[in-house]
Amino acid sequence: MVPPPDRHLATSVAGELRGVVAASPGWFGSVGLVTPTRGWIASDVFGDQESLILRFRQEGAPGEHALVVLVDHNLSGQAKDVWIGADLDDVVASWRCAVDPHMRLDEAPIDKVLRQLRDAMAMSDLWNGDTELRSDDFAHHRALIWARLRRAGVTDERPSDTEVPQADRELLVKEFIASPQGGGLTSQVPRADVELLAQHLVDLRSDYEGRPLRWSPNVVSLLLGDLAPRKLLLDSDQATALPAVVRAFARFCAERTGLDSAFVDEILATVDELEPEFLDRIGDPAVAGPAKAVLAALKARGVDLSDMDAINEALQRSGPMKLPQPASRKRPSTATAPGEVIASAEGTPVLSRFKVLTGFYGDGRKLTQTGQPTLADARKLVTLLGTMDRIDQTIGEHTFKTRSAAELPELGFMIRWAISAGALRKVHGKLRATAAWGALEDKPLQRWIKATDALPPLGPLAAFYANNRFRGHEELLDELTPEILDMLERRPMAFDEVLDWVCERADADYEWLAPFMQDPDQRRMSLGWDLELLARILGWASIADRVDA
Template sequence: MFAEMLLAARELLAVRSPLDAELMVSDMLGAWWGRRLRRGDVEEVLGEGLVDYAAKAGTPAALTLLIAVAYLGTSRQAAKAEGAALALMESDVARPRWADRVGAVKPQGCYVSRDAYGDEDTVVCTFAYRGTPGPRPADPAPLAGGDDPHALVVVVDYNMGGMARDAWVSSEVDRLLEKAGVEAAGDPMLAFQELEPQQARALLEFAMKVTTESLVRKGPELVSDGYSAFHAFARARIKALPPGRKRPAPLLSEAPYSRDRRAMLAAEFLASDAAEHLSDPSAASRCADHIIDYGCDRDFNRPLRVSPTKCRTFLLDWLPRKVLLDPAEQEAMPHVLSSWVRFAARRTGLPEEGLKATLDAVWEATGRFTEAYRDPTTFGLDRSLVRRLLPDGDLSALPRRAFAFPFLEGLHDGVDLSALHPAEDADRRVLLEIDHAAERDRPDFAEHLAWHEEIATRLWDGDPDQMWEAAQRLLDLGHDRHEVLHVLMEIAERIGDHPDELAAALDDIADIPDEPPR
């Protein structure tokens, strides 16, 4: 693979501008961006491996590749690439004329196109190369003029946690800005405005960090097909913007809602005209609490923000995975959400067409909600049993908690298991002792049980997420629960109190060895 990349790097010798060279190398680095390796970090194994390979090659193409990676790569890749490039230049390896201008850009202006829903920002940052090569000025403030003007465009999606979902580069800066202004002028659902460069940097750094963290959990399918090709370029250009703001953007800097503030907002809603037709005040109150919690905890403290996408995500994705609703709440939720949309739209000034589109989306999702929301009691689980496993109402925790505590009913040695609550430490210990009664003769039973309690607690809390994911992989391969628990225990004991290392080790589990630790 490295040989093929170095062969492709010969094209760098023929390009005329540093912009073309940077985009080509960014595309190369994107070949493995967002991917995962079973052993080792992909940026270290492949990214730094490419740098080492190019350094040994020592050709003009290798030098141009190293020069670009010194600007576009990760901090470790950049440091290695810079050292290798200097060594080749001292050996009189030829380099193209544009090499001195790689990354020598100055910001020209930053802009943002926002939709009235608050679903996403399209951030546009414009740059130009300095007219002559030379060191960067101490003051990175925007300067007039420059060569090869270009714009970095990044789409930030707030329905996906504020992640950078798409990115591209345009050389037609004036046309791009003019088109965005014209579209906003003719559409009340759009706004186009200038953005302070410091604010743009904070916003984009935050968005790209969220993207990286999301990819670790869910994979590169979350972003557009072209995002990987521009990721390295975008990361480098963002660093060219002046720092200075700790908060990413006004939309992300709302003051946290305390419990009292959330309760007050719910009370205002229930007393409003929008909620007067709701027939079950008790269920409506609980549903409003869920809506407000979702807006505060999942949408950057914006419970009053409503949109078609946000409402569909809440109703068809988040609620079915995360919240245990009783039958009255299941019946009331779509109606309460429609009322909340009317209440919130008036408070935020959402245009009428936005209100109508959001209500239409809720109406369309209502029928699908009854299919998407799977009440555990429909699978034969007693509701009181579910409540014991989910005292916090976190529906997504049900499978892993049932795996950790499979014996919760019946009598054992005179103990009524239905009276024990696995959320309480003392009851949890009794349940685990009963679960492992066959191992009581072990000389190290106390220590062994303590490790079972450690794993059970981690599974209960979902800390880390990788533990239950690893357990599911092993169960899918046909291993029994006892074997799986012992493998998890062995890894936790071996890694100790190192969360990142524990998560990585659990990620690496592909199967149980022939003789699993006991």
């Protein structure tokens, strides 16, 4: 069993071995004599990944077995993992028992499954440099899969053509502009060229997968977090409008494909989450790919980018161009982290609390109509987590009944943080632990990184006071947190020293309208409360500790 490029060499070597070895073992004649009999395709509703399940019958052996290959469509449809199942009925039954509403399992004609498997294997061979994205099991079984395909008569080693014709792309853009979703953008983003932005989206989805109608949270993350900042040269108005066009286009595509509205909401939530990062990166020259960097340089020189003759002339006259260095999006590997660092991450309060939350919510617990934990669940969690929330608080002779989990800010914050970090997610009125977080059970440092990465976009104080009607959506301390951490990284600072700096920045940057905040002493006291809360939150993540409290 060898990959296609080495087939002829292997055949020659096998022939030589036959001449040397006197007698072959009894099982030698039946090696590779397998017949595919049935096939299934398991996938998520978004189409991000598919598991191709094939049943094979081995000549001269009792029973049948399963070959399961994982295909990732966010990697251009490459196969990336594989495993062998001794009992196919058990494999299929395990998929059918899945309670995740995102999962689908359908039996498919075996010829169709074989063709899809061939395409996935061919794409993996085409992108052979992406080996770090595939499992060791895939590397070990790659030759076996190709041998099974050849035995089944699937000998073409090239993937099916997924090129989307230009005429089809232009028609899709026109249909979107004429749709209710596209038509509403004219008033929403009046200064943007919606048709141009839609064409960019269709082109990116067509070029990188060949399925412009397929959208998912992962697709949005790939497009707004990487492709668009790296590929698209947009002015400020166009860049600001792109997330709105993505939302509208995703709704348009979902209507075309029949995607349930609950899943569409997950896509839109991802756009909301990534919009600030996208707006930061789209204007960063160091993020641009070479083509975008060259075009940006030409545009800065006044070259008309719609005139190819002008572009060619400018390139010939300009000589060598120095391009900005690509901005790195990769962290150093956690695999080489010292043991004490891993142990420190594992012992952080935030991971302990996330462990309680994921264990409590498990496969899912019902939320209220307003998306809050039930009051019964909230009572249990306040105790389990040890939050400072007070339920049915008594002041003097009066007891104030807690009527909703929305009245418990610390519990609400921890749940929002866990959702933002990917430990929990809301699905059809329930809150449940995610499989992705469970897969990191033995990787506490990676869990800690995900938790801390989620904190800045979440906004520590904004998330903590999310249900407080007396607080705004933007918090001063959230804006100043990066600068505070930068100061603390250089040297330890007394709490009052940090508070002095916060007050000075606040007075320089803000005009205080509320009478309470116009008094300097009252203002310092209020900002001090917020700074104490920020210190507690940073302490939960072991980012910073207040040692003088």
